[in-house]
Amino acid sequence: MERRNFAIELTTEPLPPTTAGMNQTHEEYPIMEMTLSPMLDAGGISPVQLAYDWSRVWRLLIMLALCVIGSIGNVYMISSVMIEDHLKKKGNTFIANVALADFLISGFVIPLSVVVLLAGMEDPPQVCQFQWFVAILCFVVTVLSFTLTAAENYTRLCLSAEVYSVITSRRVTVTVILVWIISALLAFLQQYYRLGPDYCAKRVLPGIIPYQAVIAGMFLLVPVLITIVLYLRIAYQVKLARTNPDFKPSIAFTWDYSLMQANMYSFLMFLIFWSPFVVTVAVTSVRNVSAYLFYNLAWFALSKSCFNNLLYCVANRHFRNAYINLFHYCCCKTTVSPHTPNSSARIHGHRLKSPGLTSRSSFP
Incomplete structure (x- = not known):
């Protein structure tokens, strides 16, 4: 009997650690295990492939159109900053950074949905989680880049040349790298700790936890408010300067102000x-929402990355000229150099004389 009892103890003794490990796993995410609730109508729509009641062909055509328009347009937008004389400014790196974030959406996130749809797969969790991670990453990058763009525009248009000289190429590069690092860290924390709505599992977390409130305030509300204030400040100072009879804006100032307006329109579009x-x-924290509404609005938000480049083509002549030159180069194998005379040669003879409002046309 003693040997049997000893044998029984050997077989039952390893079980408690396993149970303890399972309990520990549940304790790591107590909020997620206990309070997550499913969305309404969660069975009729996919976070990866849109609504199931839509025709598969229509879904495929919509995704392909977004991929083509977004990918080509964002490549054109990034290239424009490199080839157009008036756009070759270190401050416009932030505009290119927004286009790069948009390219990740149109060139990686949406094409993954196309592959899943063509393969007839059932929403692979790894694919959905990767898409959601990239979406959060690009969202934060875009918000911070818009704020930096507005700050650079304000410094260039409304402050002195001595103040603008603080914005060096090295500092711009370091700032862009920090933006991507901070954004990647926030996206990783959201994915790893499962904070906020579980995008892929179609579940929401009732109640705003302190982490969500702090992050939303620091990296969303504050940058958005700063961007709005800066653009309003620019518009006010320019309007005030134009009331002065001695105010004679140079060509460079006119072009820079036009680019600032395009940046402002892009921010409003965002x-x-x-x-x-x-x-x-935010509403999901206080009440349940329909999955149809949640995911359709998510795709509507992501589609912004496919149309932002078109806005710059319409709103700014220099981006439009660069797009035309790039199109001729890609289709006709002509040079990408602009056909107009060197803009810097014209600008230097038209410096703005009005105090407090300046414009710069090239790298210092």
Whole structure:
């Protein structure tokens, strides 16, 4: 009997550590295990492939159109900053950074959905989680880049040349790298600790936890408010300067102000596309929402990355000229150099004389 009892003890003794490990796993995410609730109508839509009641062909055509327009347009937009004389400014690196974030959406996130749809797969969790990670990453990068763009525009248009000289190429490069590091860290924390709505599992977390409130305030509300204030400040100072009879803006100032307006329109477009989804995410903390509404607004927000480049083509002549030159180069194998005379040669003879409002046309 003693030997049998000893044998029984040997077989049952390893079980408690396994149970303890399972309990420890549950304790790591107590909020997720206990309070996550499914969305309404969660079975009729996919976070990767859109609504199931839509025709498979229509879904495929929509995704392909977004991929083509977004990918080509964002490549054109990034290239424009490199080839157009008036756009070759270190401050415009932040504009290219927004285009790079948009390219990740149109060139990686949406094409993955196309592959899943063509393969007839059932929403692979790894694919969905990767898409959500990249979406959060690009969202934060875009928000911070818009704020930096507005700050650079304000410094270039409204402050002195001595103040603008603080913005060096090295500092711009370091700032862009820090933006990507901070954004990647925030996206990783959201994925690893499963904070906020579980995008892929179609579940929401009732109740705003302190982490969400702090992060939303620091990396969303504050940058957005700063961007709005800076653009309003620029518009006010320019309007005030134009009331002065001695105010004679140079060609460079006119072009820089036009680019600032295009940046402002791009920021407003970002708010229009992303605000409905951000508000819906916030509403999920107090009430349940429909999965149809949640995921359709998510795709609507992501589609912004495919149309932002078109806005610059319409709103700014220098981006438009660069797009035309790039199109001729790709289709006709002509040079990408602009056909107009060197802009810097014209600008240096038209310096703005009005105090407090300046414009610069090239790297210092």
